[in-house]
Amino acid sequence: MTTTKTAQGASALPLNTILEGDCIEAMNSLPSGSVDLIFADPPYNLQLKGDLHRPDNSKVDAVDDHWDQFSSFKAYDDFTHAWLKAARRLLKPDGALWVIGSYHNVFRMGTELQNQGFWILNDVVWRKSNPMPNFRGKRFTNAHETLIWCSKSEGAKYTFNYEALKSLNEGIQMRSDWVIPICNGGERLKDEHGDKAHPTQKPEALLHRILVGTTNPGDVVLDPFFGTGTTGAVAKMLGRDFIGIEREEAYRKVALKRLSKIRKFDKAALEVSTSKRAEPRVPFGQLVERGMLRPGEELYSVNGRHKAKVRADGTLIGSDSHGDVKGSIHQVGAHCEGAPSCNGWTYWCIKKDGKRVPIDLFRQQIRAEMRN
C-alpha cells in the first residue's frame, strides 16, 4: 500500500503511511510545497472540571485525555502557532487547509490563521443531528462544531469542485452549514474492551464532503492529528493519497487495521460532474456521504429492466443499447424509460434479501432525523 512521489525532484513523500511521533517534528521532516490539502483536528483544550452525570446517574465519558491538557491560553496559542507554521511550509502555493474546532479553541485558531497570512474562504458549521444534550439545563445544547477552510494566501487558486458539491446537494449550491450525524453505530471504532477507540472520531461523511469538494483524485492529503484515520480512510476510498501523523501507538494501531480493510471506489464512480416541496428536500448525495449507498454500488430500476452505478458525487452512471448515460437519479431514470421525466427516488432500488427496495426509503430515514 505504501507508495512514494517525488516533489520537485527532491525528497520522496511517505504516501499512504502513518508517521509516528510529534506532528511538528514529523512535518518538518517532509519537503516544502508538497501537499495539496491539510485536514487538521487538533486538541480542543476543553478545560473540563469534575465529572458530569446524566439524570439517570450514568457517568458521561468525557474527553479527559492528557493530550487535551494545556496550562494556559498562551500555551495553546504557542502550540497552534507552531503546528500551523509547519503545516504552512508543506502546502503547495495553491493548496488549502481545513481545521475543525469548538468555541474553546476555534477562535484562537482562526486568529492565528489570519495572522500567518492564510486566506479564509469559508467558515463551515457541522450541525449534528444527534448531539449530546445539555444535562444541567444551564446553556444551549452544544449542537455544532466549526470548520475553517482557507487557502495559503489571498488570490491563490484553490480547488473547489462546485458542480460536484452542487450534485451532492441535488442541484442546489452547497451552503456553509452541513447537517451530518455524529459518528456512531458500526462506523465507530472500538478497542479490545468494546470501548470507543478514540474519544472524538469524526464521521466519514464529513471528510467525504471535504475531499470531494476541495481535492482532486491523486491529490496528497495530510492529516497531522490522524487519530484513528478517518481522513486516510476516506482519502483511500476516493483515490486520494494521504499522509497521517499520530503520536499515540494505540490510535495508529487501530488506524492501520481500519485502513487495511478499505477499498478504493472504482474509477467511474470517482469521476465527478464538472459541467453544468413540502417535505424538506434531501439531496441524493447525502445517501452516499452517509454511507447508505457506496460509490460503485448498483441500483436496479423498480421494474427490473435497468441498472445503474452510484458515483461518489451523488450522480449515476447507467448504460443501455445507446451507450452510457450520466446524471442525476432523475435524469438517468428518465433516459432509461425514454420518458421526459422520472422520479428517481421511487424508480431506483437496492436489492435487499432478494427484494427490490426503493431508495426513497433512505430519504425517509434522513427526513425523520431532520425533524429532530
Place this chain on the structure above:
Amino acid sequence: MTTTKTAQGASALPLNTILEGDCIEAMNSLPSGSVDLIFADPPYNLQLKGDLHRPDNSKVDAVDDHWDQFSSFKAYDDFTHAWLKAARRLLKPDGALWVIGSYHNVFRMGTELQNQGFWILNDVVWRKSNPMPNFRGKRFTNAHETLIWCSKSEGAKYTFNYEALKSLNEGIQMRSDWVIPICNGGERLKDEHGDKAHPTQKPEALLHRILVGTTNPGDVVLDPFFGTGTTGAVAKMLGRDFIGIEREEAYRKVALKRLSKIRKFDKAALEVSTSKRAEPRVPFGQLVERGMLRPGEELYSVNGRHKAKVRADGTLIGSDSHGDVKGSIHQVGAHCEGAPSCNGWTYWCIKKDGKRVPIDLFRQQIRAEMRN
C-alpha cells in the same frame, strides 16, 4: 419615554435613549457595573474588493460603508480591544455579553473576549433560511453568522431562562443552531428614497430569542452599535430597558422613528416559564406531617426493583442484601441504585390503582397550595 435609574446611588442611567457619538467615549461616560446585558453587532471588517453582479447583471448592494473600513488586522484588534474593555467595565458582575460576526471578524473577537477574561458559554450559529447565494460559484454559500455568548467571568451567575427557551422550541431544549430568516419584507426599514436604511439590519426574531433567553423584565440592555435600533425595539416590546449608542445621525433618526411606534407587550405576555429550581423548596417531612404519606407506608422505586418504608421523621428505611439503610429519600435512593446521587422525588413512588406514581406529585400539590 426616557427614564433614569440610579446605579449604586451614583450617576443616573440614560435609559431608553440613543446616545450620540463614538461608542467608546459614550460607554466611558456611563457608571461601572450598571448593565445586565450587552448586545454588540460591530463592523465586520469585510475587506471586499470591487463590485459583485448577479447572473442577471444587476449589482449587489454590498457593505462598503466607511465605518466598515480598517487598515489592518492590527487596527481592527485595537478597536476590538478598546470597545470590549469599555463594555466590560459597564457590565454587572453577573451580566453577560453577546457579539455577532462573520468569519472576517468573529475569530478575533472571540480571542479578545477570552484574553480579557470573559467566559464563553456558547457559540451560537444563526442559520439563515434565505441567504444570498454565492454568485461566482467559488465558495460555499455563506449561509450563517456566528454569535458568541459569554459571562463576565468564570463562575458568574448569568441569566438563562432554560424553560422559556424550551417552550419556544416546542418542549425540546434549545440548541446552539438557530434557523431564522434574514430581515426583509415589512420589517426591513427603508430610507426616504426607498433604499434599505441600514446595510446589515438584524431580524427582530434573533433579538427576541436572545432577550427572552438571557435577560429578565426590567433588565438594562446596552447596544453600543445601535444602528437602526433592533435591540431597542425588541427590548421595549419585552419590557426591558435599553441604552443605544450610535454615531451616524441617519441611523439614529430612523431608529427614533421606529421606537416611537413600538408598544410593550402586556404583563401577562411577558411572564415566561420559570425553571423548576425557582420553585420553593418542600421538605419531604411535610408530606408525612400533612398525612399525604403515613409512617410505615411502603414506597417503591420507579423501576420497581426496590422498596422502602416511610418513618415518622421524614426519613426512609430501606433494606437490601447488605442490610438496612436509613436516610433521606435521596440518600436511600442513591444507595439502592449504587449511584453517587439520586433525586428521591422522582425516584420513589406510591402504588395507586396498581400503577406507580412518583411522590413528586404530592410536592406539586403543596406548591400549588403555596401559590394561593
Place this chain on the structure above:
DNA sequence: TGCTGAGATGAATCTTGAA
C-alpha cells in the same frame, strides 16, 4: 425473522446554599 422495549452513549469549559 421481525417487532418492541430497555439500556447505553456522544468533544461538556453544565448547581447552589449553608456551614
Place this chain on the structure above:
DNA sequence: TTTCAAGATTCATCTCAGC
C-alpha cells in the same frame, strides 16, 4: 476558602435481549 448535601437535569440513535 473549602466541604457537604440537597436536588435538578436529556435527545437522538444504536444495540441487544426477549418474544
